[in-house]
Amino acid sequence: MEFIKSFLKNLFSFLVVKKVMILGVENVGKTTLLYNICNVNSQNENNKNILHSTTTTTTTIPTNGFNIESIVIDEIRYDFWDIGGKETNRICYRHYLTNDIDSIIFVFDSSDINSLEESKKEFQYLKNQNALKNVSFLLVANKQDLQQPIEINDILKNYFDNVSLNDLILMSQINNYNDIMKCINRISSNNNY
Numbered sequence: 001m002e003f004i005k006s007f008l009k010n011l012f013s014f015l016v017v018k019k020v021m022i023l024g025v026e027n028v029g030k031t032t033l034l035y036n037i038c039n040v041n042s043q044n045e046n047n048k049n050i051l052h053s054t055t056t057t058t059t060t061i062p063t064n065g066f067n068i069e070s071i072v073i074d075e076i077r078y079d080f081w082d083i084g085g086k087e088t089n090r091i092c093y094r095h096y097l098t099n100d101i102d103s104i105i106f107v108f109d110s111s112d113i114n115s116l117e118e119s120k121k122e123f124q125y126l127k128n129q130n131a132l133k134n135v136s137f138l139l140v141a142n143k144q145d146l147q148q149p150i151e152i153n154d155i156l157k158n159y160f161d162n163v164s165l166n167d168l169i170l171m172s173q174i175n176n177y178n179d180i181m182k183c184i185n186r187i188s189s190n191n192n193y
Contacts (some may be wrong), residue, residue, distance in 0.1 A: 016076045024107035025118045026085035029142040034082040038069050097129050103136045110141040111149040120159040
């Protein structure tokens with residue numbers, strides 16, 4: 001009898017599944033962000049009394065196709081889809097832009113002007129998709145730790161149509177535990193970011 005109860009509990013434990021897409025052009029840090037989210041969530045699950053932690057440096061290779069990772073927060077499963085940022089992958093990911101997406105994390109490199117031009121076009125394309133009209137977007141200004149990142153207000157004004165700073169997380173690749181936690185909290189909150 002205990003086995004049946006346990007089986008049914010596990011079977012129906014994820015009645016709520018949220019689909020989160022991690023998008024952006026190539027080499028902006030999408031896969032690193034994905035793995036850091038999973039790493040930080042795992043640390044928190046293993047030690048509920050965690051006060052402070054650091055993320056480890058994750059070495060990744062360019063994503064061909066996509067990666068899918070899941071985390072559970074408060075009995076809700078979040079399926080993260082990290083789609084490769086090469087142009088050939090972005091052409092294909094347009095097939096994934098469906099009505100079942102709950103959130104999009106759009107990552108851009110805040111230190112590379114050429115990447116920002118391409119990111120601007122991609123972001124505008126996404127914001128104009130009918131299937132995404134009710135989807136929450138979170139912008140992640142990555143690589144803030146690199147020398148001479150572009151001023152964030154200039155980036156928002158010139159590339160992202162003055163998106164609210166409430167929709168933005170500034171992130172570096174070094175000691176970014178607090179940034180990752182902000183990202184996880186935004187995704188798991190009931191509020192649209």
